[in-house]
Structures are given as C-alpha cells and as structure tokens.
Amino acid sequence: MNGMQLGKHAFVAAAVLGLALLPLLTGSFGVDLVTKIMIFAILALSLELLVGMTGLVCFGQSALFGLAGYAAVKLSPESDSASLWWLLPACMAVSGGYALFMGALSLRTKGVYFIMVTLAFAQMAYYVVHDTPLGGGTDGIYLYFKPTLAIGGWTIADLDKPLPFYYLVLLCLLGVFAKLALLARSRFGRALAGIHANEQRMRAAGFSTYPYKLAAFVVSGCIAGLAGFLFAVKDGFVNPELLSWHLSGSVLIMIILGGLGHLRGAVLGAFAFTLLQELFQSEAVFGPFAKHWHLGLGVTIIACVALLPNGLIGLPALVRQRLFGDSK
Incomplete structure (x- = not known):
C-alpha cells in the first residue's frame, strides 16, 4: 500500500470516527443536521453509481428517493409501529421496481434524450403524488408511528429518538459506501467502468452493455430508496417536493462539487453543499441577504467548479502541485 492509498484510508477512518463521536460534541441541532446530510450522502452515492461509475446522467433520482418515502408512510400501520425488518426492504423494492421500469425504457436512448x-x-x-389523493396532494402525509428495530420482544433501537436513529443512518452510509467500493472492484464494476470509458468498444469486445446498465440503474434505485426511507422516518412527513426535479439537480451538484468518479467525493460533496446551504440561509451571518441565499450558493458553487476542476476531492493534489510542483 503506497502513501497515497494510506492517506485515503486514513481520511476515511478519521471521517468515520468524527461522525461516530459527533453526538458527544454537539447538541440536538447538530445531530439532526448531520443526520440529514448523511441521508443526502447516501442519495449522492446512488447517483454516483450512475454518473461517476457508468456515465449515465440521470435526472430521475428524486423520484426513486421520494417514492420510497411515500411507501414508508403508506405501508406503515396507522395504529402501530411497523417492523424495520420488512418495511425497509419493501420501500427499497418499490424504488428498485420503479428504477427497473424507468431504466428499461430510458436506457434505449442516449445523451440528452436519456x-x-x-x-x-x-x-x-x-x-x-401531487395531484391525486394517493399522496395527500400538496399537503403531504404524516408517518405517525415510526418503525421499530427489534428482535422478538427485545427492542434494539428506538428510532423515534434522535441518537439511535443517527447511528442507524451512519451504519447505512458506511454499508452503502463499502458495498459500492467492493462493486467498483468487481467484474461488474469494471464492466461499468468500461461502459463509461467507451461503450462501443465494450460492445465490440463482446459485452452486452444494456443488462449491465439496467442492473446499475436498479441498484442505484434501491440505494436511493434506502435514503428516501430514512428521510421519511427522520421527519415523519413526506410531500411532493421529495420527488421534485430540483432535488435531482441538487444531488447532481453534490457529486460534481465533491468530484465525479470518487465515492469519497460524493459524500464530501453532500456535506459541502448542505453546509453551504445552511450557511447562506443563516440570518445571523448574512442578515437580510439570507433571503437571497440561492445567489450566494450559486456563486460559491460556480467558483468551486472553476477553481477545482476535479472537485473538492482534488484539492489536496492541487495544493501539493502549487506548493511543491508535485503532479501526482
């Protein structure tokens, strides 16, 4: 293992340790904010699988995210808590099923048409969900009883409490990150990398690229469904804005800001984007200008993209190059 790989592993280990210890160092607002960011990081990882690893720029990720949130509410009993053991897979299956339907048709197109x-x-x-009673219209619908994580009669974690839910989200984030890291090193992941680099050459080499892309689309949908489920449980409420194209655009910005082609970049981009949004919305910092937070956020993102072509993940290499002339 060379020094660069060691540095990457050390960075990931330090980040995990910091997230694990954060509840001891901050209050309820900090725990709630970082929980939300980690959920968006899971969603960003799901899109990274499509955009960064396969080369498919998808604007339908918000639908996969939101449908799982709605499924979490609609499938939960109105008078009692549902078990996490069946509710979570069911919600992921809803998103995965819609991803299969969406991908089977959309993958027959390319480029801007896709x-x-x-x-x-x-x-x-x-x-x-916006125009029918199924989703409660613009008012949305509430999750009155959050699911339980239990074995038999023993409750492992009360998800209605912020701290146990925080660590559940952290475990999910680590699990998704590890799964995608292993996938990238597998034969399937290398096939996706080949499709990203040159799909025509992969076809000439004997690969039927359509099944690989469809499988990646479904896996991405299931991961987005996991994020949507966690978001619904966190807020206890879902509305049509979870399926808005604005969310798909925001997640795309996250992975570009962090650095395309890097799982760490997707997570870093989710943290950077959400924290920048919170900063520019703060009236304590920007006063009346906080009402125009989109302007400040947009200018900052443009500056980051212009100055960091490889995203935030490329900042250490850029600093080394400027200071020591090291291009590695």
Missing part, C-alpha cells in the same frame, strides 16, 4: 426521459419519469411520479 436525461430528458428520466426527467419525464420523475415528473410523472411527482404529479401522481
């Missing part, structure tokens, strides 16, 4: 078709599927799901 982007527009995935956006159309997302908007279709959005208007179903």
